[in-house]
């Protein structure tokens with residue numbers, strides 16, 4: 001955490017509204033991007049982002065003992081996104097049962113097989129990868145989103161998720177095995 | 188380095204965090220082991236696909252509105268709850284706060300009405316009329332204020348609330364006593 005952020009956080013915990021506004025301004029994109037990776041659409045990402053900051057405001061007293069504002073912030077965002085995904089899961093289908101791909105996705109994969117491997121300008125290809133990530137259970141999904149997609153280090157991910165690095169590693173391993181299987185035709 | 192190590196170190200290799208000697212060992216194993224090489228190539232491709240996923244890209248004005256929406260939502264949800272009728276109790280307040288804050292608030296109300304400038308908060312009027320706007324305010328704990336007209340909240344820093352009630356007492360400012368964390372109210 002840079003000194004500047006530290007000062008802002010300290011002012012914020014003392015009830016300074018302009019410090020809060022500044023933190024919102026500086027971190028809203030980061031929260032939104034993670035929320036988008038988790039939720040897969042703009043409307044939900046927007047909800048997660050707004051709710052995250054409201055919660056941060058409510059939890060501002062806890063921040064006095066926190067040394068990594070960003071991890072705390074992203075943790076609040078992840079927890080909310082995971083909650084939301086789990087609630088959705090209950091209402092629709094179980095994503096936990098992800099042994100096989102949906103036939104439509106499989107068909108799409110076959111269709112796209114001729115595409116060059118790294119042609120990610122191709123929106124369709126990106127969409128297929130996004131769909132595959134969306135099929136991961138929430139914990140594995142957040143781990144992949146933070147580490148593999150957004151490039152946070154293993155330590156940062158562990159801090160954000162509040163779990164040991166070994167757990168992050170094992171979640172990543174399982175998630176990647178699934179992705180490799182689902183995206184086999186592209187790899 | 189054996190096949191199991193390759194699986195473990197693959198990540199570090201890809202993220203360039205492997206020390207040069209380990210890196211060399213890693214590559215040496217890959218060169219001599221076809222299954223590991225195939226597996227690693229697939230990992231590398233997957234990694235490449237994931238990191239190059241496009242960033243979500245909402246229009247620029249979205250960010251400006253987002254900030255406004257967040258601030259509005261924060262202060263609407265977590266600070267002030269407008270209650271038309273009745274007083275809402277918050278069971279989560281610690282015992283001492285539950286006791287000390289209303290007491291301190293009463294003291295402030297009484298004190299200010301004696302001064303004559305803040306008659307709009309005269310606690311004795313509350314008995315005579317039920318037509319009051321009631322506000323539930325959460326600072327260090329939860330406490331209520333009642334006034335004849337809507338109160339405008341101007342700003343708040345921790346434990347200090349500044350507000351005005353134009354319809355009641357001209358354009359007066361009331362500074363609530365600072366509530367220390369042990370729940371005692373100080374003089375105005």
Ligand SMILES: [Zn+2]
Pocket residue numbers: 189190191193216220222223224
């Ligand atoms: Zn091997």
